[in-house]
Amino acid sequence: MVPRRMFWLFVPILIILNSGLVCANNSIRELMRASLTSSMPFGKDMGVEIEEYEEHANRLDYDDCGKKFLCLLAGNSDLEWDEKLIIEKYSINPARMDYTSPTVQFNVATQVGKTNPENCENVYSNCISSLKEMQSFLRSQGLSIDIKGKSSDSSLYFLWRQHTDGTEVEQS
Secondary structure (H helix, E strand, O other), X not given: OOXXXXXXXXXXXXXXXXXOOOHHHHHHHHHHHHHHHHHOOOHHHHHHHHHHHHHHHHHHOOOOHHHHXXXXXXXXXXXXXXXXXXXXXXXXXXXXXXXXXXXXXXXXXHHHHHHOHHHXXXXXOOOOOOHHHHHHHHHOOOEEEEEOXXXXXXXXXXXXXXXXXXXXXXXX
């Protein structure tokens, strides 16, 4: 049994973990990393890395925020370029769905959103974050992709910036 004093030390940590601020951010970021990598001309050569990003997203998504994010986006027709990219990556014809794939739950989430977007909140009720919060999680910091080459490696860094009155301002 945990002594009463020790219990109160862990309460702030539990609040942070249950708020979705830790894992929702990471699973969504890994899904975006896989989507961005897949869309690049060299994406075909990075199948192992893409699969690792997706498997990592699957492990991090215990609160279903990655799935809820995809579900809500799939039911929305007014998407930003990065949102279109991630939805295109995980939208699959149900007849072609691979039920052994680590992405099957993400593929199902996009189908749920496309067929009945109002149902996303009910199906993925473990996630307490709103769409705006999840979008902010994704865009609040940069995202890097490592590219392995034959003679040297490279890194791409994506940084989202917000347009305000015709000028670009970095998001913080």
